[in-house]
């Protein structure tokens with residue numbers, strides 16, 4: 001039983017192909033235990049727009065007022081989580097949805113007052129995840145956390161996925177709406193096969209990596225520094241994505257710590 005954390009970006013949630021769900025089964029057949037974490041960025045923005053509630057981001061994190069937090073919970077826990085659970089079950093695998101509130105599953109604290117109700121993970125009850133995967137059940141995790149006083153927090157799904165990858169020392173695949181880390185003079189036209197920590201820091205400083213890619217890269221580097229074997233950012237729309245992982249063929253952008261690792265791949 002080999003845990004593998006797959007984070008399904010809110011950006012790509014609606015566009016995950018049938019093959020993705022079927023390949024969760026393939027992963028299980030090959031001895032892997034998928035753990036799913038999802039975002040909900042696009043659906044949250046859509047509902048906020050319909051409700052005429054303005055929304056802002058700071059370094060890829062949504063500034064979360066009390067009003068926005070209510071919408072975040074509605075979408076993440078109410079709609080997105082249940083849609084993903086349904087799709088996994090439809091593919092013939094048992095799945096259970098969990099938010100960080102249920103059973104105090106994700107203990108969170110405020111990240112930074114200026115961000116409002118945005119949380120950082122303090123602890124995740126990973127023993128529950130363990131129990132689910134031991135029973136062939138895929139946990140589907142909505143990134144909402146709670147503190148001891150019962151306050152709820154909006155947590156960037158990338159950091160929840162990273163926390164789980166660290167806990168299980170499991171590979172982590174970020175499925176997003178881009179092929180990987182894109183570079184290019186005028187436009188982002190080329191996909192990097194690998195990205196080192198140094199390159200990542202330079203690209204963030206020069207804003208060639210921006211928005212939602214920032215928390216993803218920061219979480220990825222933190223994972224690698226804690227011994228996570230592999231972190232890849234890839235396009236969730238690609239029906240071959242899980243197959244590539246299983247076949248060991250190169251896909252998306254692999255985040256690595258240093259050049260040394262680069263020569264070894």
Ligand SMILES: Nc1ncnc2c1ncn2[C@@H]1O[C@H](COP(=O)(O)OP(=O)(O)O)[C@@H](O)[C@H]1O
Pocket residue numbers: 008009010011012039040041060175176177178180181182183188208209210211212213
């Ligand atoms: N260098 C880059 N390469 C690729 N994407 C980038 C880069 N810099 C910023 N981005 C943005 O990051 C986005 C992915 O992050 P995000 O919108 O949070 O998606 P997700 O739902 O997968 O977390 C891309 O759609 C793209 O707009």
Ligand SMILES: [Mg+2]
Pocket residue numbers: 009010039041158212213
């Ligand atoms: Mg994101």
